[in-house]
Amino acid sequence: MKRIVIFLLIITGLYIVLNHTFQFDGFVFGGSKNGRATLSKTIDTIEINVGSVRTTIIPEDRNDVEAVLTGKGSLIVKETGNSIVVETKRKMFNWFSFSEKRQLKIYVPEDFNRDMNIQIGSGSLNFSGQSMKLSHLSLDIGSGNVKIDHLEVNEFTHDGSSGNVEIDxxxxxxxxxxxxxxxxxxxxxxxxxxxxxxxxxxxxxxxKLNDSIDIDLSSGDVNLDLPDDADFNLKDKVSSGNISSDFPLTTKGTDNNNLKGTHGSGKHEINVSVSSGDVKIF
Incomplete structure (x- = not known):
């Protein structure tokens, strides 16, 4: 039994070492600190996968994607299928070093209007997309701090495990x-x-409220700040917790923890479901 446990520990250790050193691009000793890939007509997605680094995405007048890394580790910028991939790697045995300060600047074409997928393991991200209009932006955050401002996108998706995200x-x-x-x-x-x-x-x-709102709260706090002239029909369901609204509601009523009410013409649906926690509408 002991031999089996030792064997499993050895296999696990080898997997961890190989996973952090071999990534189909050789060892990450030293490695590249900058990379560039031309944005051809066949490219429909920019993939960014970073961790333990301060990242800044900079749109500018150019026809390629360029990334520059300062600090330890290495960088990969490559074309894969219909995507350009920007990825940071850590040096062997350095993934436990949280004190080092690394900076990554990613320069993207400001007229790129297709998809962008951003995955952040940790660290920070700043992205001002004022000059960009994307089709789809996906943001996947393990931890860290993210600031995004002035962005226009057809579809925005966010998946956050922890961390702090500010969007303006x-x-x-x-x-x-x-x-x-x-x-x-x-x-x-x-x-x-x-x-x-x-x-x-x-x-x-x-x-401005110009479409529907659906909120499902299991635990925590939700603050929903609407314009004073918002036209909505509110439907709330509470298992445990609290919902409050500063808006004067007509046809207001409660039934088995359901709160219903209309403000203005009631043009847009607002559905809020609370298992636990607090929701404030104001």
């Missing part, structure tokens, strides 16, 4: 947010909103 001015047809924990703060949001909050704090401020 997001215009989208549909925004989908899945928050396991951490903090997500959005200002000047426009579009349909779907939010599934397991834990943490989710705050969103809208300049």
């Amino acid at each position: 001015t997001l215009i989208t047809k549909t925004g989908t947010f899945d928050l396991s924990s951490g903090n997500l703060d959005i200002n000047h949001f426009t579009g349909a909103l779907e939010a599934d909050v397991s834990s943490g704090k989710f705050s969103v401020q809208m300049d």
Whole structure:
């Protein structure tokens, strides 16, 4: 039995070492600190996979994707199928070093209007997309801090395990947010909103309500800041927790923890389901 346990531990150890050193690109000793890939007409997605690094995405007038890494580790920029992939790697046995400060700058064409997928294991990300109009932006956060401002995208999806996300001015047809924990703060949001909050704090401020809102809260806090002239029909269901609304509601009624009410013409549906936690609408 002991031999089997030792054998399994050896196999696990070898897997960890190989997974952090061999990644089909050889050993990560030293490695490349910069890379570039031309954005051809066949490229429909920019994939960014980073961790333990301060990352800045910079749109500018160019026809390629360029990345420059400062600090330990290495960088890969390559074309794979219909995607350009930007990925950081750590030196062997350095993935446990959290104190080192690495910086990554990613330069992308400002007229790129297709898809971008961003995955952050840890660290930080700053992205000002004021000059960009994307088809789809996917943001997957393990931990860390993210700041995004002035972005227009047809479809925005967010999946956050923890960390802090600040978004200022997001215009989208549909925004989908899945928050396991951490903090997500959005200002000047426009579009349909779907939010599934397991834990943490989710705050969103809208300049204009022009589509539906669906919020499912398991635990935590949700703050929904709507314009004073918002036209909506509110339907709430509470198992445990609390929902409050600062808006004067007509046809208001409660039945088995359901709260119903209309403000203005009631044009847009707002559905809020609370298993536990607090929701404030104001």
